[in-house]
Amino acid sequence: MTSGPAAFPTPAETAGSSVTPPGAAAHCVALTKRYGTGNTAVTALDAVDVAFSQGQFTAIMGPSGSGKSTLMHCMAGLDAATSGSLFIGDIQLGALDDRRLTRLRRDSIGFVFQAYNLVPTLTALENITLPSDIAGHPIDQAWLDTVVDTLGLRDRLKHRPNELSGGQQQRVACARALAGRPAIVFADEPTGNLDSRTGAEVLSFLRESVRRTGQTIAMVTHDPSAAAYADRVLFLADGRIVDEMYDPTAELVLERMKAFDADVPHAEVSWAEPAYVPPAPATAYAPPPAIPQPDLALPIPTAIPPAPQSTPPAPIPVAPAPASAPAPAPAPAAVAPSTNGPAPDGASAPDAVDMANWTDADWDDWLARKQTEGPGA
Ligand code: ADP
Numbered sequence: 001m002t003s004g005p006a007a008f009p010t011p012a013e014t015a016g017s018s019v020t021p022p023g024a025a026a027h028c029v030a031l032t033k034r035y036g037t038g039n040t041a042v043t044a045l046d047a048v049d050v051a052f053s054q055g056q057f058t059a060i061m062g063p064s065g066s067g068k069s070t071l072m073h074c075m076a077g078l079d080a081a082t083s084g085s086l087f088i089g090d091i092q093l094g095a096l097d098d099r100r101l102t103r104l105r106r107d108s109i110g111f112v113f114q115a116y117n118l119v120p121t122l123t124a125l126e127n128i129t130l131p132s133d134i135a136g137h138p139i140d141q142a143w144l145d146t147v148v149d150t151l152g153l154r155d156r157l158k159h160r161p162n163e164l165s166g167g168q169q170q171r172v173a174c175a176r177a178l179a180g181r182p183a184i185v186f187a188d189e190p191t192g193n194l195d196s197r198t199g200a201e202v203l204s205f206l207r208e209s210v211r212r213t214g215q216t217i218a219m220v221t222h223d224p225s226a227a228a229y230a231d232r233v234l235f236l237a238d239g240r241i242v243d244e245m246y247d248p249t250a251e252l253v254l255e256r257m258k259a260f261d262a263d264v265p266h267a268e269v270s271w272a273e274p275a276y277v278p279p280a281p282a283t284a285y286a287p288p289p290a291i292p293q294p295d296l297a298l299p300i301p302t303a304i305p306p307a308p309q310s311t312p313p314a315p316i317p318v319a320p321a322p323a324s325a326p327a328p329a330p331a332p333a334a335v336a337p338s339t340n341g342p343a344p345d346g347a348s349a350p351d352a353v354d355m356a357n358w359t360d361a362d363w364d365d366w367l368a369r370k371q372t373e374g375p376g377a
Contacts (some may be wrong), residue, residue: 005035008180014190016131021051024052024053024215025053025088025089025147025184025216026052026075026088026183026184027039027049027085027086028047028049028074028075028081028085029042029048029049029085030046030047030049030070030084030085031047031048031049031081031083031084032045032046032047032069032081032083033074033239034082035083036246044067044239045067045070045081046067046238046240047124047237047238047240048067048071048239048241048271050071050234050241053073053216054214054216055215055216056210056216056230056231057210057216057217057219057229058218058219058233058234059205059219059221059226059227059228059230059232059233060072060079060218060220060221060233060234061220061224061227061233061234061236063260064222066237066239067238068220068236069188070239071236072218075184075186075218076105076109076111076186077093077101077104077105078105078111081093083125083280086110087252088104088183088184089183091108092330099222106135107135107180107182108182108183108184109184109186110176110177110178110180110182110184111186111188112170112173112174112185112187112188112190113173113188113190114172114188114193115193116166116169117170117173118161118172118173118176119161120160120162121160121309121319122156122160123158123160124156124157124158124160124161124168124172124175125157127161127172127173127176127341128144128147128148128153128157128172128175128176129179130142130176131176131180132180137180139179139323140181142322143179143181144179145171145178145211147178147179150174150205150208150209150212151172151174151178151205151209152171152177153168153171153172156168165191165198166198167194167195167199167201167202168196170191170193170198170200170202171192171202171205173190173207174187174190174202174206176204177214178209179256184216184218184356185206185215185216185218186217186218186219187206187217187219187220188219188220189205189220190203190221191203191221191257192222199226203226203229204229206219207229207230215346216273219302224248224250224251224254225250227250228248228249228250228253229247230374232245232248233245233248233253233256234323235260237260240374242260243256244317246363259277262269267279268274297315325373
């Protein structure tokens, strides 16, 4: 393993990086993802062009199997695209080797999972600071305080996950995703395992982080009431973006969903995601009670009305990436190479922050080490 920082390529080195739509925290051009080959091949994403504007909360909706999770995972660098270009800020994911990609994910992308993915032996605070601790990055205390207070976690920081409600655990997971000031947070059904009240809390907090801190968030949901917390809703069908809505309300989203269903009256269209099955309990982990997922149970947000927008912002044009010829190259704004010291892929924690890719064995190893060495190890 090499040491030292994995410097990102300059925009000029990542062909096409200069076509980043203005104000986009992340975007993709002609993103295609195929699983399998031959007769069994499935095109999960079919030449998708989409941009996620800085400071915007986007909900991604579509029938089950339409490609929502695949879009999230490809955009977050958790899954490789079959073709097309993906960018976080000005950095093209395809131009990065594994080490740089890991670093980009760690430093510039937050991910919130339906199943929280907290470490049971650590306190809420230790879970929140875990990525920075492992990476050896100093904690930005003022920012951490903002995140903790925005998420209402101040009096829960010393609790372990099994001492927290499902909603609190998901708020800790959100705080962990936000604490590193990522360019974008991807959230895959973050309220899918929560009852309506705690789901509404988490959605309010996500929206607050967009309003108050300018965070960019893209969230998969199948729930129109959850989508109503967003600034924009993208609708996927058969691996393509088929519609888009600004300033959504639950009613408008529901109407749009019904219109899709009417277009395919004989097809079995399911907007609900498969029920979440909690993982087998680890040593000190009490899984949250199984909560039925109501279709329309989340209350329409009232406490924090969305910022009035009389005219929807124009969609960000996504220009095709030039085949060659690097164009003028603005310095990467959202994803600047870190100057916080050496990359963390030292012997003690290779890729450790990249928990999304961890296997059960990775978790077991890491937890065993933590239990032996203590949280500060
Ligand atoms: P959604 O999140 O909208 O339910 P997905 O992105 O999970 O949809 O899946 C899109 C399509 O890709 C589906 O047809 C699904 O069966 C297929 N798919 C997803 N992951 C895999 C995989 N690992 N192997 C094969 N097919 C997959």
